[in-house]
Amino acid sequence: MSSAYAKPPHKPNLVDNGNRWTITAYNDASLVHRQMATQGLCFKFVSNVGSHQRYTWYSDTFPDWNGWASQEGDQIKMYGDYAKDVGHDGINWEIVTEDRPNTKAMGYGHWTEWRENGKFGVTIVFANAKLQRIGNCNKKFEESSALPLEKSDPMGIETSEKTPEALTTSVQ
Protein backbone atom coordinates (compact mmCIF):
# COMPACT_ATOMS: atom_id res chain seq x y z
CA MET A 1 0.00 0.00 0.00
CA SER A 2 2.81 2.40 0.78
CA SER A 3 3.86 2.48 -2.85
CA ALA A 4 0.32 3.12 -4.09
CA TYR A 5 0.67 6.90 -3.85
CA ALA A 6 3.36 9.46 -4.50
CA LYS A 7 5.20 10.15 -1.29
CA PRO A 8 7.99 12.44 -0.15
CA PRO A 9 10.67 13.39 -0.77
CA HIS A 10 9.39 15.60 -3.57
CA LYS A 11 12.03 17.43 -5.61
CA PRO A 12 12.62 20.23 -6.35
CA ASN A 13 11.49 21.41 -2.93
CA LEU A 14 11.17 24.83 -1.28
CA VAL A 15 14.35 24.85 0.80
CA ASP A 16 17.21 23.08 -1.02
CA ASN A 17 19.19 25.57 -3.10
CA GLY A 18 17.81 28.37 -0.90
CA ASN A 19 14.72 28.87 1.25
CA ARG A 20 14.01 32.48 0.16
CA TRP A 21 11.60 33.13 -2.71
CA THR A 22 10.02 36.23 -4.10
CA ILE A 23 6.35 36.27 -5.02
CA THR A 24 4.96 38.79 -7.50
CA ALA A 25 1.26 39.40 -8.07
CA TYR A 26 -0.35 40.13 -11.45
CA ASN A 27 -3.98 41.25 -11.32
CA ASP A 28 -5.87 38.48 -13.11
CA ALA A 29 -8.87 40.76 -13.73
CA SER A 30 -6.68 43.25 -15.58
CA LEU A 31 -6.64 43.00 -19.38
CA VAL A 32 -2.86 43.34 -19.26
CA HIS A 33 -2.37 41.32 -16.05
CA ARG A 34 -1.07 44.47 -14.37
CA GLN A 35 1.95 43.78 -12.18
CA MET A 36 1.47 44.48 -8.49
CA ALA A 37 3.65 43.99 -5.41
CA THR A 38 6.63 41.70 -4.94
CA GLN A 39 7.22 40.24 -1.46
CA GLY A 40 9.88 37.99 0.06
CA LEU A 41 8.96 34.59 1.52
CA CYS A 42 11.01 32.34 3.83
CA PHE A 43 10.24 28.61 4.04
CA LYS A 44 11.15 26.10 6.74
CA PHE A 45 10.58 22.36 6.31
CA VAL A 46 8.58 20.89 9.20
CA SER A 47 7.59 17.29 8.42
CA ASN A 48 6.08 14.86 5.95
CA VAL A 49 2.32 14.32 6.28
CA GLY A 50 1.13 11.37 4.21
CA SER A 51 1.94 12.21 0.60
CA HIS A 52 2.78 15.86 1.40
CA GLN A 53 5.86 17.77 2.52
CA ARG A 54 4.76 20.39 5.03
CA TYR A 55 6.49 23.75 5.63
CA THR A 56 5.90 26.91 7.63
CA TRP A 57 6.54 30.24 5.91
CA TYR A 58 6.83 33.90 6.82
CA SER A 59 7.50 37.08 4.90
CA ASP A 60 10.72 38.99 5.40
CA THR A 61 9.30 42.09 3.64
CA PHE A 62 5.73 42.39 4.99
CA PRO A 63 5.12 42.40 8.76
CA ASP A 64 3.36 39.57 10.57
CA TRP A 65 2.48 37.70 7.39
CA ASN A 66 2.95 33.94 7.76
CA GLY A 67 1.34 30.53 7.40
CA TRP A 68 1.72 26.98 6.14
CA ALA A 69 2.70 25.42 2.81
CA SER A 70 2.20 21.86 1.62
CA GLN A 71 3.95 20.24 -1.35
CA GLU A 72 2.91 17.21 -3.38
CA GLY A 73 5.03 16.62 -6.46
CA ASP A 74 5.70 20.02 -7.96
CA GLN A 75 2.42 21.45 -6.66
CA ILE A 76 2.45 23.84 -3.70
CA LYS A 77 -0.57 24.92 -1.70
CA MET A 78 -0.21 27.78 0.78
CA TYR A 79 -2.29 29.76 3.18
CA GLY A 80 -1.40 32.57 5.55
CA ASP A 81 -2.63 35.54 7.58
CA TYR A 82 -1.68 39.18 8.15
CA ALA A 83 -3.06 42.29 9.90
CA LYS A 84 -3.53 40.43 13.19
CA ASP A 85 -5.09 37.53 11.27
CA VAL A 86 -7.88 39.63 9.73
CA GLY A 87 -6.21 39.48 6.31
CA HIS A 88 -5.81 36.14 4.53
CA ASP A 89 -4.05 34.66 1.52
CA GLY A 90 -4.39 31.44 -0.45
CA ILE A 91 -1.73 30.59 -3.02
CA ASN A 92 -1.66 27.56 -5.35
CA TRP A 93 1.35 27.25 -7.61
CA GLU A 94 3.77 24.85 -9.26
CA ILE A 95 7.55 24.70 -9.56
CA VAL A 96 8.24 24.81 -13.31
CA THR A 97 11.80 25.64 -14.32
CA GLU A 98 15.29 24.29 -13.70
CA ASP A 99 16.34 24.31 -10.06
CA ARG A 100 20.07 24.43 -9.50
CA PRO A 101 22.07 26.81 -7.31
CA ASN A 102 22.75 29.13 -10.25
CA THR A 103 19.42 28.95 -12.07
CA LYS A 104 16.89 30.62 -9.70
CA ALA A 105 13.97 28.26 -10.15
CA MET A 106 10.63 29.79 -11.06
CA GLY A 107 7.06 28.76 -10.42
CA TYR A 108 3.66 30.05 -11.49
CA GLY A 109 0.15 29.89 -10.11
CA HIS A 110 -2.69 31.81 -8.51
CA TRP A 111 -2.85 34.03 -5.43
CA THR A 112 -6.03 35.24 -3.73
CA GLU A 113 -6.04 37.79 -0.92
CA TRP A 114 -9.00 38.94 1.18
CA ARG A 115 -9.94 40.47 4.51
CA GLU A 116 -12.65 39.50 6.93
CA ASN A 117 -15.57 41.88 7.44
CA GLY A 118 -18.03 39.67 9.28
CA LYS A 119 -19.94 38.98 6.07
CA PHE A 120 -18.70 37.79 2.67
CA GLY A 121 -15.28 39.30 3.18
CA VAL A 122 -13.43 42.02 1.29
CA THR A 123 -11.66 40.92 -1.88
CA ILE A 124 -8.23 42.47 -2.15
CA VAL A 125 -7.30 40.85 -5.48
CA PHE A 126 -7.66 37.61 -7.43
CA ALA A 127 -4.18 37.49 -8.91
CA ASN A 128 -1.79 35.36 -10.89
CA ALA A 129 1.51 34.70 -9.15
CA LYS A 130 5.11 34.27 -10.22
CA LEU A 131 7.59 32.92 -7.70
CA GLN A 132 11.36 32.81 -7.94
CA ARG A 133 13.97 31.30 -5.62
CA ILE A 134 16.54 33.97 -4.82
CA GLY A 135 18.77 32.60 -2.05
CA ASN A 136 18.57 32.14 1.70
CA CYS A 137 16.71 34.13 4.34
CA ASN A 138 18.68 36.21 6.79
CA LYS A 139 15.78 37.57 8.84
CA LYS A 140 14.39 35.29 11.53
CA PHE A 141 10.70 34.64 12.02
CA GLU A 142 10.85 36.49 15.36
CA GLU A 143 12.04 39.61 13.52
CA SER A 144 9.33 39.54 10.88
CA SER A 145 6.56 41.09 12.97
CA ALA A 146 8.68 44.23 13.49
CA LEU A 147 9.02 44.99 9.75
CA PRO A 148 7.75 48.44 8.69
CA LEU A 149 4.23 48.50 7.24
CA GLU A 150 4.53 50.20 3.85
CA LYS A 151 1.21 49.09 2.34
CA SER A 152 -1.95 47.87 4.01
CA ASP A 153 -1.95 44.49 2.21
CA PRO A 154 0.81 42.19 0.91
CA MET A 155 -0.41 42.61 -2.68
CA GLY A 156 0.54 46.22 -2.28
CA ILE A 157 -2.59 48.24 -2.86
CA GLU A 158 -4.14 50.89 -0.70
CA THR A 159 -7.85 51.07 0.08
CA SER A 160 -8.36 53.72 -2.59
CA GLU A 161 -6.95 51.36 -5.22
CA LYS A 162 -9.14 48.38 -4.35
CA THR A 163 -11.33 46.88 -7.02
CA PRO A 164 -14.97 47.95 -7.31
CA GLU A 165 -15.88 44.47 -6.11
CA ALA A 166 -13.79 44.99 -2.98
CA LEU A 167 -15.35 48.36 -2.30
CA THR A 168 -18.83 46.95 -2.90
CA THR A 169 -18.39 43.98 -0.61
CA SER A 170 -16.75 46.13 2.05
CA VAL A 171 -19.85 48.25 2.52
CA GLN A 172 -22.38 45.41 2.57
Added chain:
Amino acid sequence: MLKQKIVSITTSLVMLSGLALSSQSYASPPYSPDLVTPSDRWKLTLYWDRSATHDQIPFVQPYLCFKDLGADDEQEAYKWEALPANLGSGTSTQEGDQIVTNGKLFGFNFDMQWEIYTRDEGAGHIRAWHPNNPSNGFTLNITMKRDAKKCK
Protein backbone atom coordinates in the same frame (compact mmCIF):
# COMPACT_ATOMS: atom_id res chain seq x y z
CA MET B 1 -47.17 30.56 -50.46
CA LEU B 2 -47.04 34.06 -49.00
CA LYS B 3 -48.12 32.69 -45.64
CA GLN B 4 -45.31 30.10 -45.76
CA LYS B 5 -42.75 32.84 -46.51
CA ILE B 6 -43.94 34.97 -43.61
CA VAL B 7 -43.72 31.98 -41.25
CA SER B 8 -40.22 31.19 -42.53
CA ILE B 9 -38.99 34.78 -42.10
CA THR B 10 -40.50 35.01 -38.62
CA THR B 11 -38.84 31.72 -37.63
CA SER B 12 -35.48 32.97 -38.90
CA LEU B 13 -35.79 36.21 -36.95
CA VAL B 14 -36.64 34.33 -33.76
CA MET B 15 -33.63 32.04 -34.26
CA LEU B 16 -31.33 34.99 -34.94
CA SER B 17 -32.50 36.85 -31.85
CA GLY B 18 -31.98 33.67 -29.82
CA LEU B 19 -28.43 33.39 -31.12
CA ALA B 20 -27.76 37.03 -30.31
CA LEU B 21 -29.02 36.56 -26.78
CA SER B 22 -27.08 33.35 -26.20
CA SER B 23 -23.85 34.89 -27.47
CA GLN B 24 -24.00 37.38 -24.61
CA SER B 25 -24.88 34.88 -21.94
CA TYR B 26 -21.38 33.44 -21.38
CA ALA B 27 -17.79 34.58 -21.44
CA SER B 28 -16.61 34.85 -25.01
CA PRO B 29 -13.66 36.15 -27.01
CA PRO B 30 -11.84 38.42 -27.41
CA TYR B 31 -9.65 37.51 -24.46
CA SER B 32 -6.85 39.68 -23.14
CA PRO B 33 -3.96 39.09 -22.90
CA ASP B 34 -3.99 37.10 -26.14
CA LEU B 35 -1.27 35.42 -28.22
CA VAL B 36 -0.76 38.17 -30.79
CA THR B 37 -0.86 41.50 -28.89
CA PRO B 38 1.48 43.32 -28.54
CA SER B 39 3.63 40.66 -30.24
CA ASP B 40 2.78 37.36 -31.90
CA ARG B 41 6.17 35.75 -31.30
CA TRP B 42 6.76 33.53 -28.22
CA LYS B 43 9.87 31.65 -27.12
CA LEU B 44 9.32 28.09 -25.90
CA THR B 45 11.67 26.66 -23.24
CA LEU B 46 11.49 23.03 -22.12
CA TYR B 47 12.38 21.40 -18.77
CA TRP B 48 12.48 17.69 -17.86
CA ASP B 49 9.60 17.28 -15.41
CA ARG B 50 10.92 13.88 -14.29
CA SER B 51 14.27 15.40 -13.26
CA ALA B 52 14.72 16.23 -9.56
CA THR B 53 16.22 19.51 -10.74
CA HIS B 54 13.87 20.14 -13.70
CA ASP B 55 16.88 20.33 -16.01
CA GLN B 56 16.39 22.61 -18.98
CA ILE B 57 16.72 20.93 -22.37
CA PRO B 58 19.74 22.72 -23.82
CA PHE B 59 19.90 24.40 -27.22
CA VAL B 60 16.15 23.94 -27.85
CA GLN B 61 14.31 27.25 -27.63
CA PRO B 62 12.19 27.63 -30.75
CA TYR B 63 10.00 30.64 -31.43
CA LEU B 64 6.33 30.09 -32.19
CA CYS B 65 4.61 32.64 -34.44
CA PHE B 66 0.86 32.80 -33.85
CA LYS B 67 -1.82 34.00 -36.25
CA ASP B 68 -5.29 34.83 -34.94
CA LEU B 69 -8.05 33.00 -36.82
CA GLY B 70 -10.91 34.58 -34.88
CA ALA B 71 -13.49 33.41 -32.40
CA ASP B 72 -14.88 29.88 -32.41
CA ASP B 73 -17.77 29.93 -29.92
CA GLU B 74 -16.15 30.42 -26.51
CA GLN B 75 -12.60 29.97 -27.80
CA GLU B 76 -10.20 32.07 -29.81
CA ALA B 77 -8.53 30.02 -32.53
CA TYR B 78 -4.96 30.41 -33.79
CA LYS B 79 -2.54 28.67 -36.07
CA TRP B 80 1.19 28.83 -35.53
CA GLU B 81 4.46 28.18 -37.31
CA ALA B 82 7.81 27.65 -35.69
CA LEU B 83 10.72 29.89 -36.50
CA PRO B 84 12.49 28.78 -38.68
CA ALA B 85 9.30 27.56 -40.38
CA ASN B 86 10.53 24.06 -41.20
CA LEU B 87 10.74 23.17 -37.47
CA GLY B 88 7.00 22.65 -37.23
CA SER B 89 3.50 24.05 -37.16
CA GLY B 90 0.10 23.51 -35.61
CA THR B 91 -2.94 25.09 -34.00
CA SER B 92 -3.91 26.70 -30.69
CA THR B 93 -7.08 27.59 -28.86
CA GLN B 94 -7.52 30.09 -26.05
CA GLU B 95 -10.26 30.26 -23.45
CA GLY B 96 -9.63 32.90 -20.81
CA ASP B 97 -5.94 32.65 -19.92
CA GLN B 98 -5.81 28.94 -20.74
CA ILE B 99 -4.14 27.83 -23.96
CA VAL B 100 -4.05 24.45 -25.68
CA THR B 101 -1.37 24.20 -28.36
CA ASN B 102 -0.69 21.19 -30.52
CA GLY B 103 1.06 20.22 -33.72
CA LYS B 104 4.41 18.92 -34.79
CA LEU B 105 7.81 20.22 -33.67
CA PHE B 106 11.26 18.75 -34.40
CA GLY B 107 9.50 15.71 -35.88
CA PHE B 108 7.56 15.01 -32.67
CA ASN B 109 3.81 15.27 -32.27
CA PHE B 110 2.83 17.18 -29.16
CA ASP B 111 -0.01 18.49 -27.08
CA MET B 112 0.76 21.44 -24.79
CA GLN B 113 -1.48 22.92 -22.10
CA TRP B 114 -0.40 26.20 -20.58
CA GLU B 115 -1.65 29.43 -19.05
CA ILE B 116 -0.78 33.10 -19.46
CA TYR B 117 0.23 34.40 -16.00
CA THR B 118 1.81 37.79 -16.65
CA ARG B 119 1.03 39.69 -19.85
CA ASP B 120 4.05 38.18 -21.58
CA GLU B 121 4.81 34.94 -19.72
CA GLY B 122 3.10 31.60 -19.49
CA ALA B 123 3.84 28.14 -18.14
CA GLY B 124 2.45 24.64 -18.31
CA HIS B 125 3.13 21.14 -19.59
CA ILE B 126 3.79 19.44 -22.89
CA ARG B 127 3.33 15.80 -23.85
CA ALA B 128 5.37 14.82 -26.90
CA TRP B 129 5.76 11.56 -28.79
CA HIS B 130 7.34 10.35 -31.99
CA PRO B 131 4.80 9.38 -34.67
CA ASN B 132 6.52 6.02 -35.14
CA ASN B 133 6.44 5.21 -31.44
CA PRO B 134 3.43 6.91 -29.83
CA SER B 135 3.55 4.82 -26.65
CA ASN B 136 7.03 6.06 -25.83
CA GLY B 137 6.32 9.73 -25.21
CA PHE B 138 7.59 12.10 -22.56
CA THR B 139 6.24 14.94 -20.41
CA LEU B 140 8.03 18.23 -19.92
CA ASN B 141 7.41 21.48 -18.12
CA ILE B 142 7.41 24.51 -20.37
CA THR B 143 7.62 28.27 -20.17
CA MET B 144 6.49 30.60 -22.93
CA LYS B 145 7.86 34.14 -23.11
CA ARG B 146 6.52 36.75 -25.51
CA ASP B 147 9.30 38.26 -27.59
CA ALA B 148 9.62 42.00 -28.13
CA LYS B 149 10.05 41.31 -31.86
CA LYS B 150 7.05 40.45 -34.00
CA CYS B 151 6.97 37.68 -36.57
CA LYS B 152 7.11 38.81 -40.17
